[in-house]
Amino acid sequence: MLFGQDIKNQVQAIADQYKAVGVAYVVVKDGKVIMKDALGKSSIENNTPLDVDRHLFRIASISKSFTSTAIMQLVEKGKISLDDDFGDLVGFPIRNPNFPDKKITLRMVLSHTSSINDVNGYFELDVINPAKNPNWQKSYNSYEPGTDYQYCNLNFNMAGAVLERLTNVRFDTYIRQQILNPLGLQAGHCVDSLDQTRFASLYAYDSKEDAFEVQPLAYLPRREEISNYVMGESTPIFSPTGGLKISASDLAQYMMMHMNYGKLGKVKILGKKASKTMQKKVSEKEGYGLALLETNKLIEGQHLVGHTGSAYGLYSSMFFNPKEKYGFVVITNGCVPTSKDGNIALTSEIINLLYNELVK
Template identity: 65%
Template structure:
């Protein structure tokens, strides 16, 4: 009798999941139409397992080739967490400290000219509290190197390091250079060796090492002309820059701050590792203490830890950890709850941009829809645990 009851509830659950498949497909299409999205890829993780991946729309708008969940996207600023994860591995090994002088690590003076006696630490750089800004740009380290540029002072804000928050891409391109100096390995190769390969992720920062047939084309919406423009620069080859590469300084070529190319499915696996405090599919990438450090706010008002931020206005008022990305017309989001053991990744390769309470409205709406359809609804399905 017990087995029959268990099977009965299993059939109910399977039936619910089958219905959910149709609801999800229709729901995502409806949201896509609302924002004129070129394509949307998504993945849902629950209790350390991917329970749903999918994609709608186009990989290539011109040819009408369909998007799928294995296509590669340049995910923009979610890339920062890969850089921080690799550096935290070195912190675990005792090779560096989060409170080390960042100038000593990067190989040239890093001091706010208004506060020359105050040390700017690795922790400050990874949490956007360094007082460094992007005013001079961030794709060449010369802009902040006093030995290379007369305008280096413009790369600093007027407040004391560690006291305020300002989001800064230059922070992470410098952090990538630090990784190279410490490991004597090229940034993209080190990330592959230490994070991607152990997790069995087919991804990377070096565009030339990836299968270009898998790239999802990225489109930016021109509001004046009211149409989408393809952004081929998102996947420009880097072979020429690499041929003249200076280890520990040319690192922005790979954009540690935003250059990861990965599918929504593999990004969900990476997210699951952080969701499970450093471990996924039997592979430990970081110790629990290190992951908690990354997830803990340094910039308390803004909610930033180390390349991960805390939000409470993305899915209801739930406390979530993660990051977003925006570049070339692509918008991405990766948010998860370590307490409730779920996470959701959403990427669009082009849409009409609208905001909702500080977040890209499309990725937020899709994430809420997926949560309500695949996380919250499943809790309503009764599961017999062998009782009367």
């Protein structure tokens, strides 16, 4: 077994192989954090070292699970059902034109089995609203809702809007009040609600130039749009589908809550039944539940639950085993994005290293 500095040296070797700008990682074993560290830079321009506790990343699609967790809280309270007609919830018809009589449910939206796609884009809900877009039909695939899987960001931007319609609380505020604050996490969707000196810069790799380009759009404050905010419509501004900013160490705390089926210490975010529903695959094809997915491919022969994220050059991974109470958070703010068994090679190799040396 390797320890602290040896592990860091091995992680550094993997990071070097994929030219990573920076990597933050956290290991949980027996329900406790046993290691957390970071290497590389939070900013190339300022030459600042990356810090596992201090620096916040826009974690991309792992954000979806926060949206789903908030929705499941309302399901538990009996305010909505996973089998509700999603059109009734979002306030305009959600019907695949090829199957006009087939109800598209909240469960289908949260599991990417809704037959909805991102062809029209996902930054505005109007793209799929028949009253607002003459080409709304393009937002649907040709197969019957509930019969197949396609990953779709629009699903979750709409789910965030539903959250606002049901609670009359702005999306970013609701997530903070119901999930982040109770868990003691310094995180959020709204740029101006956070300490912007803590943001880790994100870098997209340009293969032609063999260079990294900083992506300032990742942390755009969008103040003007927020000043004209319309509840239940403007929600994509905060990107329920990918816009949460959080540190690797705080994301590990959130992961432990899901690992313990909705609880972290004495704080209960979800009941066990609702938490298990999130983790149970709806689609056999992809192993996807309600914004958490099941996989046996990341670590050979190990059943893991979690999610990945990729946007603006960032690649994030959060995976855990709820029975054996171990898990990993690995985030890079820029690397050469080589793929390996459907995962980003950098995060996959680091997770396997950490598992073999610290958990196994």
